[in-house]
Amino acid sequence: MxxxxxxxxxxxxxxxxxxxxxxxxxxxLMQLGYGEEDFMxxxxxxxxxxxxxxxxxxxxxxxxxxxxxxxxxxxxxxxxxxxxxxxxxxxxxxxxxxxxxxxxxxxxxxxxxxxxxxxxxxxxxxxxxxxxxxxxxxxxxxxxxxxxxxxLRGHYAGRILGSGSDAWKFWDERRAGKISDAEWLGVQGGIARSAxxxxxxxxxxxxxxxxxxxxxxxxxxxxxxxxxxxxxxxxxxxxxxxxxxxxxxxxxxxxxxxxxxxxxxxxxxxxxxxxxxxxxxxxxxxxxxxxxxxxxxxxxxxxxxxxxxxxxxxxxxxxxxxxxxxxxxxxxxxxxxxxxxxxxxxxxxxxxxxxDGAEVYNDDVIRPLSNPVYAEGSLAVLRGNLAPSGAVIKPAACDPKFHVHEGPALVFDSYPEMKEAVNDPDLDVTPDHVMVLRNAGPLGGPGFPEWGMLPIPTALVKQGHRDMLRISDARMSGTSYGACVLHVAPESYVGGPLALLKTGDTVRLDLPNRRLDMLVEEDELDRRRAAWIRPDPRFQRGWGWMFSNHVTQADTGCDFDYLERGHGPAAGEPDIF
Missing domain, CATH: 3.40.50.2300 (Response regulator)
Incomplete structure (x- = not known):
């Protein structure tokens, strides 16, 4: 070499x-206390x-x-x-x-x-x-x-806690009235114990x-x-x-x-x-x-x-x-x-x-290929008339009964609207509904926030339900779980098909065939598309303006269009010394 x-x-x-x-x-550099022997x-x-x-x-x-x-x-x-x-x-x-x-x-x-x-x-x-x-x-x-x-692992009251994942679980139990203030405080202090x-x-x-x-x-x-x-x-x-x-x-x-x-x-x-x-x-x-x-x-x-x-x-x-x-x-x-x-x-x-020399010391933590946690990998990519450029789901982290599911959409245009609705104990919702959040993608969020693990409505939580099909153009935390379809592209904010969905429309997820569709006639979608009005820009200045004008969609990585390799060579070093 x-x-x-x-x-x-x-x-x-x-x-x-x-x-x-x-x-x-x-x-x-000498001003900083270094001598030439340090750096030359x-x-x-x-x-x-x-x-x-x-x-x-x-x-x-x-x-x-x-x-x-x-x-x-x-x-x-x-x-x-x-x-x-x-x-x-x-x-x-x-x-x-x-x-x-x-x-x-x-x-x-x-x-x-x-x-x-x-x-x-x-x-x-x-x-x-x-x-x-x-x-x-x-x-x-x-x-x-x-x-x-x-x-390090989280701990509370003899239980091992996982950051993020257990926070969502305990929060649902608290919303169901099963977690006291003292227990909630204990979990809060025990779930993250070190750097x-x-x-x-x-x-x-x-x-x-x-x-x-x-x-x-x-x-x-x-x-x-x-x-x-x-x-x-x-x-x-x-x-x-x-x-x-x-x-x-x-x-x-x-x-x-x-x-x-x-x-x-x-x-x-x-x-x-x-x-x-x-x-x-x-x-x-x-x-x-x-x-x-x-x-x-x-x-x-x-x-x-x-x-x-x-x-x-x-x-x-x-x-x-x-x-x-x-x-x-x-x-x-x-x-x-x-x-x-x-x-x-x-x-x-x-x-x-x-x-060379790497070994597994616990076959239950790192399973043999013959005994996997899940036969396929962690992620699946969906396409269909709701996500022509793709969407993502984590099959192993959701209830298998939702791998093939059909139900009526319950659509929200913003996170505050969704949050208010799910906390309404009288919300008209069933476990078969498909919750949908839009305007939460790279441009619509703005910034592509982690809102995709939509909370189960309080009315359903109190009935004992802990999962349902949820769809959004948002991301979700990697510590999250559930039947959540994410990164729907193109996002609704730019006129992607998710923008055309209405409450009551039937949505179908077919995970084995990698399909995500709304069962709405094409001529009706054409009418909705013609009537759609793009939302106002999120930013008028600064970094947000730059982000909004140059970020790409989820399916291509959300980089800036002018920074990708195909846009041209890097600027290089300054010529003037």
Whole structure:
């Protein structure tokens, strides 16, 4: 393998020349207390850290950045930490998805405009993984992803709790009058007990597993719990490895291939992944110039068994159990015959070499292929006259009786309207109704919020019902569950067929045949289409205006049209120094 020499370092353009601009660059680093012996002729590693005091998923990242620096120094590099937008799902309204592309743009531009030879990307909470990776793919320099890791199991009154999933379940019981104030407070304090991301197989664990399976992390790094000492050791190893990646000139274009993307999708299906994986994986693939579509995902979903018995698709275990059972390397070892093991990874070795020696230590947590949690994969893609460009459902996480279902629509035009209705104890609704929320997609939400797990109406909850068919152009949390059809495209806000549906129309879901239809005559739909009036724009200025004018639909990843690979080359580095 040909290795770079010092003069070929990207950072040498900033520091090596004997000219006025480089004098300024060197003097400013000396102003920060560094001597030339610290940075001259060494790979400069940018640590892009999404730590913030309001992002509990990343509350340990302030310390982990120091672990990364330790590793960079051990390998003979020079590290500088820079803050990156911390898009957390817990507090950001209407949704952090509105800002994923902002993080991607920030990442690309920070790398492009600064003298980094390589970067360590520190993320974990849902949108930080795709945002950081999308930007780094386009920037094109060596990068390694450091996942935040899942938090510890939740506990309350002798019960193990899973973040998100158990919150929804206990909330339904509270609405049914079966949970006291004291119990509700106990659950609130016990469901999230440490730093780290949701410990269910939600969007955070899904996306870090995808980065891992794509070859962008150290092998198995996505499974390590955030508080585990192994997480600190992994962080230091990221620092050591990125220095070698710089000398090897191992950039993302050599790692993120069609095979790597298909590996990531296959592993996602086997883990019981979040439905959000669809949007993010497609966006990441398109940034890398890989043509990966909803149909590709559905094909893999039909043939990949779900073998991770982790909530919400699994019944019994959480991410901590998954780690003790062998973690992602062990799951991938079981899938080895279905993977392209020749794919190169950030280790400089192939995926197959990284899987050598991986073992499963608990066959109930990581099931054998002969005894899956669910015979097919986690996700299915639907099409029909309600979703001509596609919609997504998570079959393993809903009651099988809804896999084929026909019922009258109960349509809501906004989240507040829906929320008021479901809390009405006298709402005229039956378990056979199909609840529909529209104007909740990328443009209509705005930002594609996680509203798709529509709450079961109080009247039905009190009768003991806990699932019903729900359809929307929204997303839902990866910790959610139920018979929820999501990401209906095109969305209703732009005139997609969902905008034409009326309360009382019959809706039919046929999961085995991947169909989602409204049983309405075409001439009647033509009349409704002619009468439809597009809603007013959500934004008149700022980021929201930019988002609204350039975001693509769910089926193509919700990236900005001018950032996708086919739109043109990256801006490149500044010519003026």
């Amino acid at each position: 040909t290795r770079k020499i010092k003069d070929q370092l990207r950072s040498a353009r900033w520091f090596a020349p004997d000219d006025l601009r480089s004098f300024g660059h060197r003097s400013r 002729g060494k790979p400069l590693i940018g640590i892009l850290n999404t730590w913030s005091e309001i992002n509990s998923c990343h509350s340990h990242f302030r310390e982990r950045a120091q672990d990364v620096k330790r590793g960079v120094l051990q390998a003979g590099g020079f590290a500088l930490e820079m803050p990156a937008l911390s898009v957390d799902e817990s507090f950001t309204k209407p949704t952090s998805m509105l800002y994923r592309n902002m993080l991607a743009m920030e990442t690309e531009e920070m790398i492009r405009s600064h003298p980094f030879d390589g970067v360590v990307l520190m993320g974990g909470c849902d949108k930080t993984t795709p945002g950081l990776v999308m930007g780094a793919i386009t920037a094109g320099i060596p990068m390694i992803y450091l996942p935040a890791g899942p938090m 780290g991301t949701c410990m269910t197989m939600g969007t955070a664990s899904t996306m870090t597993a995808i980065a891992d399976a794509m070859g962008l992390t150290l092998p198995g790094a996505s499974s390590i719990p955030a508080p585990d000492a192994g997480h600190q050791r992994m962080s230091a190893e990221c620092g050591r490895r990125i220095v070698d990646m710089v000398w090897e000139d191992l950039g993302p274009e050599r790692i993120i291939t069609e095979g790597a993307v298909r590996n990531a999708a296959t592993v996602a299906m086997a883990t019981g992944c979040s439905t959000n994986a669809v949007v993010h994986l497609i966006a990441m693939a398109r940034r890398a110039g890989v043509d990966f579509t909803l149909d590709d995902l559905d094909e893999l979903g039909r043939t990949t068994p779900l073998i991770a018995n982790v909530r919400p698709s699994g019944q019994d275990y959480l991410m901590e159990d998954f780690f003790y059972a062998g973690g992602l390397r062990a799951l991938m070892k079981r899938l080895e015959d279905r993977l392209d093991t020749s794919c190169l990874t950030v280790t400089g070795r192939t995926m197959g070499e990284n899987l």
